[in-house]
Amino acid sequence: MTVIGTHRPTRVLVDEAAIKHNVSGEVARLDDQTELFAVIKADAYGHGLLRVARVALAAGARGFCVAILDEALALREAGFEQPILVLGVVSPEYVQLAAINHVAVPLVDAEWLESARPYLAADHPLAVHVALDTGMGRIGFRNLDDLRAVLDTITGLDGLQIEGVFTHFATADDPDTSYFQEQVAKFKQLVAAFPERPRYVHVSNTATSLWHAACNGNMIRFGVGIYGLNPSGRAIEQTPYELQPAMSVVSALVQCKQIHAGDAVSYGATYRASGDEWIGTVPIGYADGYPRRMQGFHGLVDGQECTIVGRVCMDQLMIRMPRAYPAGTKVTLVGQDGNNVISLQDVADYAGTIHYEIACAMSERIPRESINPVGA
Ligand SMILES: Cc1ncc(COP(=O)(O)O)c(C=O)c1O
Structure with missing residues (x-):
């Protein structure tokens, strides 16, 4: 179920x-x-x-x-x-x-x-x-x-x-x-x-x-x-008309904490802070279809590009932020916030796969919400 x-x-x-x-x-x-x-x-x-x-x-x-x-x-x-x-x-x-x-x-x-x-x-x-x-x-x-x-x-x-x-x-x-x-x-x-x-x-x-x-x-x-996805990935850039990506994946910080030089983040302690750092926790993980191998990639916290640090967990990931942000701050994993955009293609490139797979893999556990609804 x-x-x-x-x-x-x-x-x-x-x-x-x-x-x-x-x-x-x-x-x-x-x-x-x-x-x-x-x-x-x-x-x-x-x-x-x-x-x-x-x-x-x-x-x-x-x-x-x-x-x-x-x-x-x-x-x-x-x-x-x-x-x-x-x-x-x-x-x-x-x-x-x-x-x-x-x-x-x-x-x-x-x-x-x-x-x-x-x-x-x-x-x-x-x-x-x-x-x-x-x-x-x-x-x-x-x-x-x-x-x-x-x-x-x-x-x-x-x-x-x-x-x-x-x-x-x-x-x-x-x-x-x-x-x-x-x-x-x-x-x-x-x-x-x-x-x-x-x-x-x-x-x-x-x-x-x-x-x-x-x-x-x-x-x-x-x-x-x-x-709204280019079937060739990046191989053929020109499409006869503009395709508009339809999927965004968003979340929000559930916690923000400061860590210090040498402190580790996530399983395997593969990431260690090099100084005082602000770390945000985001409730999405590989059980939601966000690939485990995305450590080192980025999300947008309040529109700012921030690096995912430590291993992506099953239901959560951690992100390094330039300053403290309150719980509830918007995090964009796929989509646009302000001037920054993360496409499904960007995620796929980093994960070593194609955007088809990233889109299909977004688990049913994540609710889908329509934006800009079209009447029947
Ligand atoms: C037989 C067949 N036709 C059409 C499609 C649609 O392909 P696309 O999503 O690249 O348009 C698929 C998708 O895999 C397919 O298997």
Whole structure:
């Protein structure tokens, strides 16, 4: 059971206006035939599934992509009636549940189809998107003969209809486009096996749509861009429109103390004061998704950059401040305060990972609060 920490000052703030700006900016770049499906798996990359679903629709999204069937069912339970595609493989025994709830699932190989067959029902046909593995090495058909054989089998099946065909690029966020082009060529070769063009043909994640829009097909799976994050990290600085980061992580000092030369801070006593120092304690730690390895990085105390000293604990961390600040003083771990900004990318760089992982890892223990709310 996840207990949400409403009685401590740590919060993930989600800027709804930024989400709306990011989605509507992308919708404006699409041609009339192309629909934006908002990728809101993993609790909308940590931003809150239902909140982001609502704002994305208000901004022009036409459907949703999630990773697992349960995320799709949560959307249905909340009353969302738009098309939903599960991107991950759904266990064949659950395809009837998917079909009844009008949730589309990937068809990845002949073995999956055989296992799903006993669960198909003509009165609730299952919508599938045929996954083509053009070079990601993850899910889908790699081989033309296997694909043809399955397409032939499907022709005689009442309980299943092909709603889409898709692939996923491994390097759409890379300035070197050679592998991307190989995947495009493979996609064209495989997609030619379809006797007729399915309702949805889609290949684009955020990076593909931003930088290779010519490939888009008639639907895009727009994920990280919703949240205002550059999918390439820092590799491709230019984006066709300004992405506005939606997530901030804030807390407040719960204690301030003075320590003296030689005094240690936190587990392992890895930090020792070199003179009189003011140390603030902040109630966030690695159990909240703030990585343990952030010792030596910084947060903003009342807008001022201050170094995190000593090891980050499970639920708390300590920060060195230029002077005493009272308990309750605002601390920003991600976001802007005054002229200083800490981006998710900055945190990811220091932690040796990507911003996707930092955003998703922010634990459910931290309450999410909307700022700049967007009406329905
Ligand atoms: C198949 C698929 N499509 C689209 C996306 C969205 O990618 P992004 O967040 O980079 O836009 C993902 C995310 O991992 C994915 O797995």
